[in-house]
Structures are given as C-alpha cells and as structure tokens.
Amino acid sequence: METVVLLALLGSALRATTPLLFAALGGMFSERSGVVNIALEGIIIFGALAAALVTYFVELPAITQNPGASVWYAPWIGVLAAMLVGAGVGWIHAVVSIRYKADQIISGVAINLMAIGVPAVVLTGLFGNSATSATITNRLPRWGEGAFQFSPLVYLAFLLVPLTWYVLFRTPFGLRLRAVGEHPEAADSVGISVTRMRYAGVMLSGVFAGLGGAYLSIGGFNQFITEMSGGRGFIALAALIFGKWHPLGVLGATLLFGAFQALETQLGGGQLLPPTVVQSLPFILTMLVLAGFVGRSVAPKAIGKPFEKG
C-alpha cells in the first residue's frame, strides 16, 4: 500500500482514538475508585453539547457584526465549559450512587437516558429544532503538518496517558484512589475519606469524558448533533476493561478500536469488506477478550459496591 494512504489511515486512527481515550482514561479514575461509570456515554453527549453551545454564544457578538470574525478564545471557553458540565454530570452520578447508594449501573443508565432527552429539549429551546445546534465559525485550531494536523485535544489526550499513569501510581492521591477502590474499609481505617475520594474519581471521569465530547463537537466538527457520541462511551468502557484498568492498556485498547473505526471510514467504499462487518469486529474481539481467551482482566475489588461506613 502507498505510504500516503497509510499515513492518512494512521492520522484518522489517531483522531478516532481521541474521544475514546479521553472517556476511557476518565472511566479509569471512576472505576479505580470503585464506582462503575456507565454514564460515560451520556457525559460525552453533555460535554459535546456544552462545548458547541458555549462556543456559539461566546463568538455570537463578534459574528453578528462580521460574519467570519475570528474569536480565537471562543472554542477554548467551549472546552472549559465541556469540562465543567462533564464534572457536573459526574457529580450527579456521584451523588446518586455514592451519597444515596443507588445501584451505580442504574444511575448511569438514568444519566444516559437523560442525555437523549435533555439535549433535544435544550436545542428546541435555543434553535427551534431538536436535532442539531447552530454551526460555529471558530473551531479549535489544528496543529501539525500534512496528514498529521490535529486538534490540540488530540495531543492532550495522548499526553494524558503518561500523566494519568503518574498520578495513579506515583502520587499519594493515586494511591488513595486505588486503595478506596480495592479495599475501602482498610482505606477508611487509615483516615482516608472514601466518599471524598470517590466523588473526586467520578467527577474527574466527568471532566475527561466532557473533553472527549468537546473534541467531537468543536474539535472534529463544527456543531452538535444528537446521538453524536454513537456509543463511544460504551466502547470506552469496553476498552477500559480490555486495557485492564491501566493507562497503557487503555491506550492500546482505544488505539485498536480507533484503528478499526478509521478502517471502517477508509473502507467506506466497500472495497474490501462491507463497513457493517468491519464495525462489529472490535466488539466481537472485545467479547472474546473479556471471556478470558486472551488473558484475564481483574477489576478493582470494591467496584460497584456502595461503601457503608461501619
């Protein structure tokens, strides 16, 4: 195959990996602290919505005076908004599942259901249609050369891999987070606040997943569309398990999924396989992996269990 095609494929694989990587790294913080976060999907959607809306309204005054005006800071404020909204939605998940000890999966499902209805309602209120937001003029910039021109968020996502590794395995915070997820009673007995650590983990996961959403709406595209996430939150969750709750494993797993997604777009013309077949391959592969054919994946011990302070 020609180098150009390969490079393009690599580039689009990295782009497809980015939102998955954000969400999966975020999910890692949540699950390492002992809270299943199936709400990643919903948080991505809320993040994408927040980023698109805030960017639109920040650039609006300048755009009305001069269409095509460049407001460089608008998308960055959008990214910030996505992080905040992500943290907020994560907080809801945390309150329901930590404070009120609800089943964590049910709470996550509720947030995902909310991510279907709420964006449509907000969009109707603002733009009069329930499917898309208005297009924005100022997207995030692109840095790089040739086929490797990426949104800054792509670089950030890959930079976060060593960073999360350092935080999780080389800082007191990371140690406490893992302790809370493995053996909350022990952590509690040495004076670590299980509740606070779990809140931190879930809200951090919200921030990360929100970044993934922001990349979808204002990084790779110029508006918000309902169902924009297309199951990326769930795929990230699978990648998280596939990657054994470890940053490097997560990187590998998300790269695999990203590569398949890129292949699917590259083979979109149906040259080699029908795109639907390519689509389902990574899912089947993940199931085989989870079944232990490739090696077992051991979850944090206390995952899914509300902590009862004795």
Added chain:
Amino acid sequence: MSERLAVAAFALVTLVALWVAPWAAFSRETGSRAAVILLPDRVIDFTGRTDPISVPGQGAVLWLSVAGLVVVAGGAALSGRARHVAWLAAGALLIGTATWGLAQFDAAVEARRAVAFQEAIAPNIADPRPNQDAERLRQLSEEALERPVTVSVELAREAGVVVRRLPYGGSAPGFAAFLTLVVGAAALLFGLRVWPRAGRVLDRVLTAVAIPAVSIALALLAAAVVILLLQPTPVGRDVVVAGPLMALAGRLDTLWHAYYILFSGSLGTVKGFFDALSFATPLIFTGLAVGFGFRAGLFNIGAPGQMVLGAIGAMFVGLYLPGPAWVVLPAAVLVAAVGGGLWGAIPGFLKARFGANEVINTILLNFVAASLMLFMLSSSPTFAASAVRVIQLIAWVVAASLVGLLVPPVRRAMRISPRLTLALVAVIALVGAVVVAQPRAGDQPVVLQLPFKAPGSEPKSYELSEAARIPRLPAMFGIDLRATPGTNVVPVDAAAWIAGLLAVLVFVGAGAVGALRRRGFQGRILAALGVAAVAYATLAAVGWRALPLAIPPTNLNPSFLIALAAAVFVWVFLFRTRYGYELRATGLAPKAAEYGGANIPRNTVMAMAISGALAGLTATHYVLGGALEDYALRQSLPTGDGFDGIAVALLGANHPVGTVLAAFLFGVLKNGGSAMNIAFTDLTRDVVSMVLALVVLFIAAKGFLPDWLTNPLRRAQALGDLPEEPAGGTPPGGGTAGGEAPVIAPQVAASQEDR
C-alpha cells in the same frame, strides 16, 4: 403526622390557587391560546377575540370550595376520629362542588355556542340559497338549545349550510379546579381511616406506591420548570399581558394545559387509549425482560440487541414459511422468542462459563446486532475476493476445531493447556489468512444480493406473507382504513364477546372459590359454559348480536394480548415454580442459593435466555404486528425501547403487574408527547423522554426520601403498628439499607466483582 401536614399544606396551596389560577378554560385554539375563567367570573382572554362569558353560580362554587379547603386544612389540627370525619365531609363537599361547577360551566359554554349557531344560520333562514332547506333550518335553530351543538352542525350540513367555526369551543377544566378535586380526593382517601380496616389497606397501598409516585411527581415537577422556560404563554396577535395576575394566570394555564394534553388524549378518548396501549406493548415486553433479569440478579442491558434478533427471526419465518396462518403465526412468534433468547443466552453463557460481566457483553452485543441488521438490510454489501477467502478460511478453522474437539487426544491437550492450544490455532489461522489474502489474478469483488432485502436503497425487507401478519384492530373488524379513514362504526357481535369473557371469568373465578373448586375441573367447565349460554341468549334477545361500535383508526394490534400473556407467564414462572424460586433466591443471595443447591451457571444462562426471549417478542408488535408503517423488518426498529425497558422495570418494581402498569404509563406519556408536540409551538416530545430519565434517577436515588417512607420497618413504627424501640436502641436494620423496600434490583451490585 406528616400525612396531616402534607394534606393541610396542599389545601392551603389550593386556596391560593383558587385566587390566581384559572379555574376553567374555553375557546382553546390551535397554538393553545385560550380564554380562561378565574373564580368568580373573572375572565381573562388570551385569544384576543373571545367575548367574556357569564356562568351562573360561580360565587357559590368559590365560597363552597373555600369552605371545604378551610375545613380540610383546619381538620388537620384535630385528632383521630374527628379529623377523619371532617376530612370525609370536606372531601365530599369539594368534589361535589367542583364537579357541579364544571358541569354548570360546560352547560353555559354549550348554550352560548348554541346561540352562536343560531346566529350563524340566521342569514340562510332569511335568504336561503336554492340548495338550502329554510324550513328545516328554522326548525334546527329553534331546537338548537335542546341538542348538542356538534349534532346541530351536522344536521345543518345535511340541510345545506356548512357552519365552519363556532366560538367558545374546547372548554376544559383548569388548574384550580383540578387542584380542588385532588385535595378533595386526598381528604376522602385519608378520611377513610375512620374505618381501621380501610386504614390498613390504605397503608399497604401507600407503602407500595410511595417511591414510584413520589419519583413521578418530582420528575413532572422538574419538567414543569423546563416547560415554563421553553414555552411562553401563547397569546393572540393583539393581546397585551397586563398586570401580574394575568401574567401569572397565563403561566399557570400554559403549564396546566401542557400536562392536560399529555394525559387527556390517552385517558379521555378511545383512540388515544388504544394508541397508548400500542405504545405500551413493546415496553411491556422489554420491561418484563429487564425485570426478569433483575430478579435473577442479572442486568440485561441487551434488550435492544435481543429485539433485533427477534425481529430478524420473525422476518425469516414470515417470509419463507409456507402454510396457513395458524401454523405460520405461532411459528413466527416462537422463532422471535428463540432469536432473542439465543442472543440473550450468549452473555449468559459467557458469564456462567468465563465469569465475563454481562453488562458490558450485552452492550457489545447491542452494537453487533445493530451492525448485523444494517448489514442484512443494506442494498448491496460488497466483499473483496481476498476477504471472502479469509472468511472461508476462518469458517474452516472453526469447523476443524470443533471436529478436533471430538478427538480424544486433542481434547486432552485442550484441557491441559487451553491457552496454548488456542494460541496455536490462532497463529495457524493468522498465517493462513495472510497467505490467502494475497491478491490473485482475476479477482472479482463478490456482491451479495440478500434474498429478503426489498429492492431499493430503503433499508427494509420484503413484506411478510399474509399468513404471518397480525391484523391491526380496525382490520380485525373488517375495516379497510384506506377505503374509509377515520373512525368507523361497525356492527359487532358484542353478545359473543361478553359471553366468552364471562365464561373465562367464571372458569377462573370458580377456581378461587373453595366450594366450587371441589366440584372439580368438569364442574367448572360446565358452570362456565352454562353462564356463557345464558348470557349469550339474554344479550341476543336485547339485540346485542349486532351492536354498533365505533372503532377508531388505531395501530393497536393483538400483540398487546401476547404481552399480557407474557406478563402472566413471568408471574407464574417467578412466583409459582421451583425454577422461579431458585432464580429469585440466586438474585437475592447467590452464595446462599448455591449452598442451598441452586445450579448458578445453569440459572444464569436460563435467566438470560428467557429475558432475551421476552425482549425478542417485541417483534410480534414491530414486525408481525406491522407497527412500523408496514409488515416488514425495517432498520427504523426503535431499539431504544430496550433501554426504556430498564426504566419500566424499575418503576414496576420488577413485578409483572407493576411492569404492565408502568409500561402503560410510559405509553400514555409517549402518546401524549406527540400531542404536546402538536399543541405547543415551542415544546418537543423529548420533554417526555426527559421525564422518563428523571423518574429512573429519582427511583434509583430513593435514599433521598425520608426513611419512614422507604423502610417498611420504620414505616410500620411511624404508623403505630409496631411498638417504639426503647430509647437508645435502633431497630434491627432500621438505620441502614438492610431493610429497604425490595424495589431495586437485588444484588446486581454484588455481581459486579466477577467481571
């Protein structure tokens, strides 16, 4: 105590509402503008073209309502029997007053419309055109007050005059009247405690519905904020909202009408009711599916995928199985269940055999199923020749491995080191794949033409054979909606239907009555047949063999009955069989159940298979029942119903009866969402899906409700059924989650650790 506070507070709020909220509305136009009436006789017109209307007796309604509310609020301060008697009396007074007042209002509006009708046809009476019957019109005008205006309009059309639009249409109760009725009903209900026995029943009902009811109320309250934010008060062109009272009344009317629209269509009209049932049908299936899984301690998020496989199975039978309907239809239903069941059994097996978490696997299988359906319905999937060779190779390798497993030495090797064997096979397959994938001369891409795919780019299959179709309700009565759209009035043999229903009721009922049960099976059948024969003869004598019934144009089909049958099956299976007992035991305490002899792996696979089969049965509605435009498999299959099923199961407390009721509520909301979309310019049906999500969230977080409401033990104490604990001690399980009402999936959380 809190009961008294709540009722009193509610009565006081209603007192305020009587002053500021619309009591009734009339002249409701497209766009939801209306003129509203506040007690007494304060008309506020938001349409800009409605003359005020005067309704007699409003002063009396106001003062009687106020008196009733004051008694309710004041009665809360009384103790015991006195309070209950006061509430009974005041409740009856409030309901009576409001009903009477609304009837008066309706009559006044109707009378005013009759006058308008007279005015509308007056010119034609004075100066009739050739095709108009002046004598008949004069007669109609004189009798206008005696018959309903809609009938007069219809008769006038026969006499040659088309009356287009009459003012004052669309009269409906308002927010204040509704609140009055609710306070009255609440006072009556709690007043029933005069009789201790009724009080105990009331307590039991309240405990059962407290969490779902409070969650729904909170979700609707949250949605109210959204509705008020999105939708400005609809006003006519020249209307200026003057003063705070008018603004407030407008806001309250907007909110009230939004909710009124949400519920009135489904609960107030036959067509709406049937449509709501139609919306509810798939939700009953998916709700049962998820609830069944919960009972066994499994979280089945895979209902969307299982729906797809059920639909595919039903489509295959419907397209290819020849024969009469009584063979094809049951076979199609069965295959739909089997398709969903097999798809559900996969994650069950993976969990039982390898400990793989079912939540993530069912999610993954949802994606696979979606891809599968897309592949099957896409117009011409193309494979490169080398890809086909790779697929063939993989098929060969899989087949060879399966055969190899039958050979004892290979089996032994597999058992000693399964991973190495698998890795070996994988490496062989990989090398082989690389070899066969090399392009060869003369390679041609292979284009699949799937035989069931309907031609064209639309992702749908061919239509099913006639034998595999479940007719919709109108078609069952021989109505062709294309020939006669709208509501059709047809003669129906009501005598036969009622006699049949009675026979079933007698047969089932006799089983419950001890004296009759002893008569045995034959006696019951004889009794049932006898009652049916007598009923049929009596009804036939009064002419009910051809009773004219109005059949609305609805999508409802008998798959609704299959859904009810599925609910009965689930109930019997879970609560009346050994398997069901084992499943529930496994769900509540897996370790204990295993110790007690339950076969956990087998139960896991079986539970997931049954759960999947229930989800697959949605195909009876969407494919066999033709609920998606036509009788075909379409990619527009709303798999989101699978996720809504989670909400339904939660709301229904994983109990079949609760699930059916919850599904009906969701059906009402979904149906009402469409109506709301039409009635208001700025609201969308997605408000409804937001409400559903909030309901789930609130139910999940039931911990925010006060302990005495959610905890049966504490509740019994609060009600005085149990003695108070001596000071300093807490009741066992009273302070922790240990004694929670069994609403949320038991032990789903605990099953997380093994993924």
